[in-house]
Amino acid sequence: MCFTASLTLPVFALGACIGSFLNVVVYRLPRGESVAWPGSRCPWCTAPLAALDNIPLFSFLLLSARCRYCGAPIALRYPVVEGIGGLLAVCTCILWGFTPSGLMWAVFLATLVAVALIDLDTFVIPDSLCLLLVGCGLVLAHVSPDEGSLSSRLLAGALSAGGVWALSVMTRGGMGMGDAKLLGAMGIALGPRGVAFAFGLAVLLGAISGVWLLALKRKRSGDPVPFGPFLVLGALVAALGGNQIAEWYSRALLGILD
Ligand SMILES: [Zn+2]
Numbered sequence: 001m002c003f004t005a006s007l008t009l010p011v012f013a014l015g016a017c018i019g020s021f022l023n024v025v026v027y028r029l030p031r032g033e034s035v036a037w038p039g040s041r042c043p044w045c046t047a048p049l050a051a052l053d054n055i056p057l058f059s060f061l062l063l064s065a066r067c068r069y070c071g072a073p074i075a076l077r078y079p080v081v082e083g084i085g086g087l088l089a090v091c092t093c094i095l096w097g098f099t100p101s102g103l104m105w106a107v108f109l110a111t112l113v114a115v116a117l118i119d120l121d122t123f124v125i126p127d128s129l130c131l132l133l134v135g136c137g138l139v140l141a142h143v144s145p146d147e148g149s150l151s152s153r154l155l156a157g158a159l160s161a162g163g164v165w166a167l168s169v170m171t172r173g174g175m176g177m178g179d180a181k182l183l184g185a186m187g188i189a190l191g192p193r194g195v196a197f198a199f200g201l202a203v204l205l206g207a208i209s210g211v212w213l214l215a216l217k218r219k220r221s222g223d224p225v226p227f228g229p230f231l232v233l234g235a236l237v238a239a240l241g242g243n244q245i246a247e248w249y250s251r252a253l254l255g256i257l258d
Pocket of ligand 1: 068
């Protein structure tokens with residue numbers, strides 16, 4: 001089944017629901033709580049949320065960004081993640097349609113969003129999410145062969161993870177084991193070209209934001225900054241626009257060489 005413009009709103013709404021679930025995962029997984037039970041609660045007064053308080057994007061506006069029961073503010077991040085979920089679902093359907101590879105890319109991208117937010121909050125990338133990403137990559141090797149054969153993906157994953165692991169041992173900080181595992185999973189899903197592009201973009205974005213945070217005095221030299229969110233940004237760009245960017249880049253390069 002192909003994606004048509006009339007399906008944009010339902011697909012966005014479904015993606016926003018996935019984004020809402022990601023908010024639950026990001027809050028509960030690092031605390032060791034079940035992501036399935038109980039239903040959503042206010043993190044401050046723990047009042048269970050009624051169905052009307054739990055509609056992605058709308059409830060935030062409906063409640064004027066405050067808990068109905070205790071009045072505690074609801075972080076802007078909740079609707080932002082729901083919006084990102086909606087956008088990713090639409091992009092995934094445009095690129096891959098309602099196919100097995102589209103479904104697998106959707107799971108992969110949603111998991112990446114959870115990884116980025118948990119790393120931002122806790123400086124830890126959960127092994128369970130890395131394993132899920134590896135699983136997605138192995139399935140993608142079969143259903144989305146454009147990114148490379150299974151052996152080239154496994155090699156890309158092993159080299160990427162090994163390289164970052166060696167870097168983390170040599171620099172004793174900066175990147176950590178979680179980053180190595182995440183990059184390994186990205187290598188399997190994105191293939192050699194995709195993971196190289198994603199890593200390059202992550203280093204560039206990380207360097208720019210590092211300089212920016214120092215200039216704004218939000219961080220001091222030596223303060224820890226999680227690298228996972230930059231790897232995730234790189235992976236999102238590589239997955240959603242990798243082929244087009246590679247084509248544009250090689251054309252630009254040929255233009256310069258001419
Ligand atoms: Zn409350």
